[in-house]
Amino acid sequence: MIRRLAATALLGLSLAGCQRQEAAPQPEPPRPAVSASAAPGYQAAESPTLAAVRQRGWLACGVHPGLPGFAFPDARGVWRGFDVDVCRAVAAAALGDAAKVRFIPIQAQDRFSALQKGQVDLLARNTSWTFARDAGLGLDFAAVTYYDGQGFLAPRSLGVASAEELSGARICVQAGTASEANLAEWFNVRGLRFRPVVAASEDEARRLYESEACDVFSADVSALAASRSVLSNPGAHVILPNVISKEPLGPVVRSGDPAWTDIVRWTVHATVLAEELGLTSRTVDAARETATDPQTRRLLGLEGGLGPLLGLSDDWGYQVVRQVGAYHEIFRRDVGADSALNLDRGLNALWNAPRPGLMYAPPLR
Incomplete structure (x- = not known):
């Protein structure tokens, strides 16, 4: 009897040990590797379009053949305008050089097919964001650069x-x-x-x-x-x-490359954030030496390591502002008070301006 009780006790202890072993928490699967300079816990993105642009050495940007204020070659053949500056800003972010753009004039009826066929990497051609275009053409509208009607x-x-x-x-x-x-x-x-x-x-x-x-x-x-x-x-x-x-105008890219869409989107946001933070192309170098505000420092690549999340360098935002400018600089010289168009900011004012508009960028964090 004693031997049977002892055996039963040993069996119970053995089963309890097995149950405790089965209930033990399993180790978490390893997280995806992230670039050392990227924000911890986030996956760095890869963009086939960015890779192709870098291998080629320049950005192919589809623009209007000649719309004053937005895209037109001047007397020396140099392309100028609001949409042209959007293209240059993307080149500054992606390649570190706003001059590495080839502007490809495209008629209205050919603009979407040129993008679909890969003839351009980006379409910046006073194009309205609509449901059918966004949902039915295999294209993505990255951001609104100009609220029109x-x-x-x-x-x-x-x-x-x-x-x-x-x-x-x-x-x-x-x-x-x-x-x-x-x-x-x-x-x-x-x-x-x-x-x-x-x-x-x-x-x-x-x-x-x-x-x-x-x-x-x-x-x-x-x-x-x-x-x-x-x-x-x-x-x-x-x-x-x-x-x-309502005609929200903005740059368009092909669907299927979300990282490239984000690069174009955040390039636009960088110009808006620069205006919000009081930065200009003339003051950004000094700000890089003296900035203490965390969001300014993140935009200028001084902390946060956010660039690698898009496959970009840490100073991508700094390059956009230094080489092309903040949103208000771009607006003023191309379509605003310093241009022949002399358009008022209106809906394109910042959300927190004395006469508020619709321009609003998500936080850079």
């Missing part, structure tokens, strides 16, 4: 104060653009008649308008301001107060 350009002599007075008017509009569809929709909803004068390009629409082949010209307000700036007598024309659509 469709309007109307009319001769002052016409005496029109509102688009509501344009029933029966001949209206020039570019074929194959969101403006063409918006125009028909807006007039139909209001039971107004109009006669579309459809042009193959923006240049042609402007020429038709100036030759009085149509009464008014409809396009994005920024494009109308650009067109007005090159008319023989800009002061004889007025942009009507009506804005009939």
Whole structure:
């Protein structure tokens, strides 16, 4: 009996030991390796597009063939403009050199196919972000660089104060653009008649308008301001107060390379953050020596090690601001007070400006 009790006790202890062994916590699987300079706990990304751009040595950027303020070659053949500066900023982030860009002029009807076919790495061509374009073309809109809307350009002599007075008017509009569809929709909803004068390009629409082949010209307000700036007598024309659509403009990339989308997105955000932080292309070098604010130091690559998360160097944000500028510098010189367009910041002001706009960048942390 004693031997049986002892055996039973030993068996119970053995089973209990097995149960304790089975219940013991298993070690966690190893985490993915991260670049030593990247933020701990995050996976560094790889971008096939970035790899191709670096192997090639330059960024292929699709732009408008000639839209004053946004993309146009100057008298010396140097490309200038708001969208051009977006391209240069991405080159500064990706390659460390804003000059390493080749600008490829693309007509409106060819812009998406050029990107889909890999003829360009980035499309920065006053293009509106819409549901169908984003969801149905295999493309991604990385960010909004300019909040716009469709309007109307009319001769002052016409005496029109509102688009509501344009029933029966001949209206020039570019074929194959969101403006063409918006125009028909807006007039139909209001039971107004109009006669579309459809042009193959923006240049042609402007020429038709100036030759009085149509009464008014409809396009994005920024494009109308650009067109007005090159008319023989800009002061004889007025942009009507009506804005009939929302047109968020921004750079476009191919889907399937989220790291490249993030590179373009955060390049835009870097210019906005630089303005928020009071940085400019002229002060950024001094700031790099004296900055104590953590977000400024992260943007300038002094701490945080965030660049490698996108496959970039730690100083990518510093290079963007130093070589191209903060958002307000880009806006002012290309389309704002220092340009022929002289556009107000409006919706493109910072979210915390005295007259707040929509420009807002996520925190860099």
